[in-house]
Amino acid sequence: MNGSPLSPGEVDQLLRELSTERVTGAVRFNGVASGTLFVDRGIIYFAAIDGRPLTAAELANAGIEHRMWQEAGSRPGARGHFADELMALGCPRHAIESFVDERIVELVSKIRTDGATSVDRTEARHGFGATVGLDPLRYVRSTVVPQPDTLISLDRTSAATVTIDRVAWNAIAELVAPFRYAELAAAVEHPSQVVAALEQAGLITTVRSDTDGRDPDVDRPPAPEVGAVEPEPGVPTDSDLPRQLFPDDDEDSEEYVPDRVGRQTYAAIASMRASARAAEPSHGEKTHALRRLIEAVRGL
Amino acid sequence: MDNVINFKLVVTGPFAAGKTAFISAVSEIPVVSTETGTTDGAEVKEHTTVTMDFGKISVTDGDQLMELFLFGTPGQSRFDFMWDILAKGMIGYVLLVDALRPDTWADAADIRARFEELRPVPAVVAANRLGDADPGPLIEALGLDPSVPVIPCEAVDRESVKAVLVTLLVTVVEEMESSAKGLV
Numbered sequence: 001m002n003g004s005p006l007s008p009g010e011v012d013q014l015l016r017e018l019s020t021e022r023v024t025g026a027v028r029f030n031g032v033a034s035g036t037l038f039v040d041r042g043i044i045y046f047a048a049i050d051g052r053p054l055t056a057a058e059l060a061n062a063g064i065e066h067r068m069w070q071e072a073g074s075r076p077g078a079r080g081h082f083a084d085e086l087m088a089l090g091c092p093r094h095a096i097e098s099f100v101d102e103r104i105v106e107l108v109s110k111i112r113t114d115g116a117t118s119v120d121r122t123e124a125r126h127g128f129g130a131t132v133g134l135d136p137l138r139y140v141r142s143t144v145v146p147q148p149d150t151l152i153s154l155d156r157t158s159a160a161t162v163t164i165d166r167v168a169w170n171a172i173a174e175l176v177a178p179f180r181y182a183e184l185a186a187a188v189e190h191p192s193q194v195v196a197a198l199e200q201a202g203l204i205t206t207v208r209s210d211t212d213g214r215d216p217d218v219d220r221p222p223a224p225e226v227g228a229v230e231p232e233p234g235v236p237t238d239s240d241l242p243r244q245l246f247p248d249d250d251e252d253s254e255e256y257v258p259d260r261v262g263r264q265t266y267a268a269i270a271s272m273r274a275s276a277r278a279a280e281p282s283h284g285e286k287t288h289a290l291r292r293l294i295e296a297v298r299g300l
Numbered sequence: 301m302d303n304v305i306n307f308k309l310v311v312t313g314p315f316a317a318g319k320t321a322f323i324s325a326v327s328e329i330p331v332v333s334t335e336t337g338t339t340d341g342a343e344v345k346e347h348t349t350v351t352m353d354f355g356k357i358s359v360t361d362g363d364q365l366m367e368l369f370l371f372g373t374p375g376q377s378r379f380d381f382m383w384d385i386l387a388k389g390m391i392g393y394v395l396l397v398d399a400l401r402p403d404t405w406a407d408a409a410d411i412r413a414r415f416e417e418l419r420p421v422p423a424v425v426a427a428n429r430l431g432d433a434d435p436g437p438l439i440e441a442l443g444l445d446p447s448v449p450v451i452p453c454e455a456v457d458r459e460s461v462k463a464v465l466v467t468l469l470v471t472v473v474e475e476m477e478s479s480a481k482g483l484v
Binding site: 092094097098101134138281283285286287289290291292293294295296297298300 | 305307326357358359361364366368384388389391458462465466469470472473476477480
């Protein structure tokens, strides 16, 4: 690398290559945004983000219980198989997937927006283990973000309808069309999704710029700032698997949860997560509940 | 309500297979969806869902609330990134296929392969508008294992949709009980 920050396009190309070349090892990004992606046969299974220690809210948002996390870390054989240990303790696979995905997406977003000046590849593996992961090729395909100076015009003759949240609506109503994508990005939380929905509906047209400018779009809220976490003495750890969490962290904080699926649907997902956090139902409870639901469906 | 148990079912299938109607037929809440005019297959329908559908069925037993969430996947391939999110935590899925549109069966086969890769859980195939026709060609096109139920369905008919869901839920319970016995 020549010291110039990676462009979003270069980051995306690198991610595609991780998948197509079925890379195994670690990809270290250095610069304003720094961290490491851990890859196993083309699937990213963990992201270590410099200066971004784990928080209780992060675990809670993913539906992982604190006690499970700590207990998994204290079990012999946890190194290299931490995710497996979590699942053996009853942590739902989908919660672990959610936790892993969120970190990966956060690091990649930071690199895309803040930039990294160099990339190193090593054979390192992460103690979390490659039980779950994210396909970088599919992720790149789903998250193409417009350039900041993309021009957006409104099609006032279209009769189509689309649902967007009130913040996005207010922002669009206040901007003077045609406006730049960067203006919308400054006002809403997930501008690329808003643009994609409106464009799909035929309610806006966009004129992409040919310039390869840095994209200021940050589709994720900033991580909460917390202090350093000290690993428990005597417990073998990998550098990014702290065993002790801040007891004062607000478990119910919604601040960090990305709103990728719409508020009503997220409310349903949050309900499911809350249910998972409270106590994993026993097998008997689940089958009983399903049988009751079968009766309920029959009775509709 | 202190005790809540919820489950997620996914309703998936090709574009314009009837997913929105399917969920709407049984949901106790208005199905959350986004509809817009589309240029994809404009000759097929005027509106298409560009984000997910969401419906719910619930029952209360004393202080125990049991909820069944129905998530419908977006029909267009450009939204397939949502499938990963929707598939997480699902206990089973319905693959809804329009029996009168063989041109969509290859898509349905791809979707099934994708979901099997994402999460191998019980599934049923609901053949929308099959009527009394022979399901053989559809079964062959989807490359289905004989153990996968193929159920004739009318997505707009509540009784028909109920039958599909009951079949799927019974299969889920049977698999759960078999798994539990296997662990003993």
